[in-house]
Amino acid sequence: MPLRLRKALALGAAASLFVLAPDPGSRAAAMGGGGSPSASAPVYDSAADYAAGLAALKAGEFKAAEKSLSRVASAAPDSAEVWRLLGEANAGQNDLKGARKAYERAVKLEPDALAGHQGLGLALAGLKDPKAQGELDWMAAKAKACADACPEAADLKTAIQAMEAAMAAAAPSAALAPAGSLMFASPAAGDSAYLTAVGLINERRFDDALLALDHARLAFGPHPDVLTYQGYAWRRKGDWGRAARYYRQALSVAPAHKGALEYYGELKVVRGDLKGARQLLRRLDHACSFGCPEAEELRRWIAAGRAPDA
Numbered sequence: 689m690p691l692r693l694r695k696a697l698a699l700g701a702a703a704s705l706f707v708l709a710p711d712p713g714s715r716a717a718a719m720g721g722g723g724s725p726s727a728s729a730p731v732y733d734s735a736a737d738y739a740a741g742l743a744a745l746k747a748g749e750f751k752a753a754e755k756s757l758s759r760v761a762s763a764a765p766d767s768a769e770v771w772r773l774l775g776e777a778n779a780g781q782n783d784l785k786g787a788r789k790a791y792e793r794a795v796k797l798e799p800d801a802l803a804g805h806q807g808l809g810l811a812l813a814g815l816k817d818p819k820a821q822g823e824l825d826w827m828a829a830k831a832k833a834c835a836d837a838c839p840e841a842a843d844l845k846t847a848i849q850a851m852e853a854a855m856a857a858a859a860p861s862a863a864l865a866p867a868g869s870l871m872f873a874s875p876a877a878g879d880s881a882y883l884t885a886v887g888l889i890n891e892r893r894f895d896d897a898l899l900a901l902d903h904a905r906l907a908f909g910p911h912p913d914v915l916t917y918q919g920y921a922w923r924r925k926g927d928w929g930r931a932a933r934y935y936r937q938a939l940s941v942a943p944a945h946k947g948a949l950e951y952y953g954e955l956k957v958v959r960g961d962l963k964g965a966r967q968l969l970r971r972l973d974h975a976c977s978f979g980c981p982e983a984e985e986l987r988r989w990i991a992a993g994r995a996p997d998a
Contacts, residue, residue, distance in 0.1 A: 734763040734941075738909030741773060750780030764910040766937050768797035768804060769902075775807045779814070787811040801902070802830070802840055806847040813854035824851045839899045878907025885917060894921045912942040920951055923958075931955055944975040950982035957989045965990050 741756035754777040761770045771794035778786035791808035798804055809823030831844040881903035888897035898921050905914050919934030935952035938945055953968035969990060972983040 734760045735909060735911070738770070741777070742907075742909075745773060745776055745780070748780065750777045753777040754781070760909060764937065764941060766797060766933070766940070767910040768794045768801060769905045770909060771797065772803050772807055773906075775811065779807070779811060784811045784814045788815065788817075802827070802843055802847060803902075806850065809847075809851050810854050813851060813857070820851070820855055824848065824855065827851060839896050875907055878904045881907070882914060882917075885921075889917065889921060889924075892924070894925050897921050910937060910941050912938040912945045912948060915941070916945065916948045916951060919948070919955075923951070923955055928955060928959060944971070946972060946975055946980060946982040949975065950986045953986040954989050957986075957994060962990060962993065 737756045737759045741753045741760065744750070744753035744756060754774060757770055757774045757777060761767070761774060764770060771790050775787045775790035775794065778784070778790055788808065788811040791804055791811055794801070794804035795808055805823050805826055809820050809827070812820035812823060827844060827848050831841070831848060834841050834844060881900045885897045885900035885904060888894075888900060898918065901914055901918050901921070905911070905918075908914060915934050915938035919931045919938065922928075922934060923931035932952065932955060935948050935955065938948035939952065942948070949968050949972045953965045953972070956962070956965040956968065965986065969983065969986050972980070972986060976983045
């Protein structure tokens, strides 16, 4: 399916507008409209709590971070990034049992994400739990399959070294929190990662795009534009179940997000669920008072009963 750029989209009742530099040879979804997530805010108010929690983590104020991030987790319980950061906040307070629970939730939500396994492994190592070896084995297997060629090669080496050191330590330590990931968490770094992901998706480099989106999500939390891009990348990789989960997360945060409604509708068409696609089209028509390209594109897909250009 060729890519098509969207130039602008308002998020539900929000007045903010995104603009993405056009790429005439592509349809890379400016999912919610494009541009930089730091220039816009989702229609729910958890973004402020997420930013506060992130700032508190960077400052070493772990209790304050836990308080803010717990509210975000209540609003967006399927955000693996939030649970990983909660794990860091708990580990920073030497609450390794709390960290373990948070990281277990993150790993359940994203079973192939290195950061979740690393955090869980470090918490288990700090607790002297023999299950830590299983997490180290998972990382070693992933590193072997990577063979220094995948985007996570350097991160895997660092994670394995941290795990080995933690397992050799004599006692639990707050230093077990993998806080090095916060280097990616400034708004400027998040915007850069987001726009890098857009370019990588245009080049059909979906694995690299997903890694960049992980960095953007660390900066912005469960932002609907980032989540929709993740859904789109997983859809193009053929993992429809995971794509649907990211689309649903985006819509739980921003129910009128036009990009998420369209792309989730397209996925339903691909999966043969035309009834579900029509339901999403009705929501799009309601969100688009004067019409919008997202609704017209989904209408084309439904009329064709498949991807129109397949």
